[in-house]
Amino acid sequence: AQSVTQPDIHITVSEGASLELRCNYSYGATPYLFWYVQSPGQGLQLLLKYFSGDTLVQGIKGFEAEFKRSQSSFNLRKPSVHWSDAAEYFCAVRGGTSYGKLTFGQGTILTVHP
Amino acid sequence: NAGVTQTPKFRVLKTGQSMTLLCAQDMNHEYMYWYRQDPGMGLRLIHYSVGEGTTAKGEVPDGYNVSRLKKQNFLLGLESAAPSQTSVYFCASSPRKLNGYTFGSGTRLTVV
Numbered sequence: 021a022q023s024v025t026q027p028d029i030h031i032t033v034s035e036g037a038s039l040e041l042r043c044n045y046s047y048g049a050t051p052y053l054f055w056y057v058q059s060p061g062q063g064l065q066l067l068l069k070y071f072s073g074d075t076l077v078q079g080i081k082g083f084e085a086e087f088k089r090s091q092s093s094f095n096l097r098k099p100s101v102h103w104s105d106a107a108e109y110f111c112a113v114r115g116g117t118s119y120g121k122l123t124f125g126q127g128t129i130l131t132v133h134p
Numbered sequence: 135n136a137g138v139t140q141t142p143k144f145r146v147l148k149t150g151q152s153m154t155l156l157c158a159q160d161m162n163h164e165y166m167y168w169y170r171q172d173p174g175m176g177l178r179l180i181h182y183s184v185g186e187g188t189t190a191k192g193e194v195p196d197g198y199n200v201s202r203l204k205k206q207n208f209l210l211g212l213e214s215a216a217p218s219q220t221s222v223y224f225c226a227s228s229p230r231k232l233n234g235y236t237f238g239s240g241t242r243l244t245v246v
Binding site for chain 1: 138167169174175176177178179182192224226234235237238239240
């Protein structure tokens, strides 16, 4: 069975600082990986996805993520955080014959200090 | 382009009452999903559908039923609501299995 772990429940950074959100997955074959963002009271918005090829993927809002098979990780990064990035971030994995079903991590809440 | 629309946005039910949550998508997507979101638990899959007239159980299906009579609509029913079903419910759709989802804005349900 596939699973996702986001080790950090809550992260606080200062505006302008760099950001890295951790994601570890468990899946036996090549996974399909996603990062979503959720602002308070809103639905989830897709930030980026990895299917194959280049292990560094670019997304919207200046985010990027790197797939590392040896570490079973797909960490999300941003060089300089803006106050509007404050939200909850979810990593998700899809694999196998599960008809596109995504399995989500528990989420990481990002707080940005001015 | 409305995307995925969920109705209602908020609802309070008494224990034992029934209700139906409606999800409608206008993107001609094949796959549709119902998730529930609870603090610290991420999103958990309740039921899903890979096409009109087909449904399947997800991770937490007990206490819920679904129907997909039309391709654009996916209904989630609670026959006898329980306080444990207090949650935020999200519907999502996808055109094919290798894509990410398009999410609705959610339904906040409270069962008292």
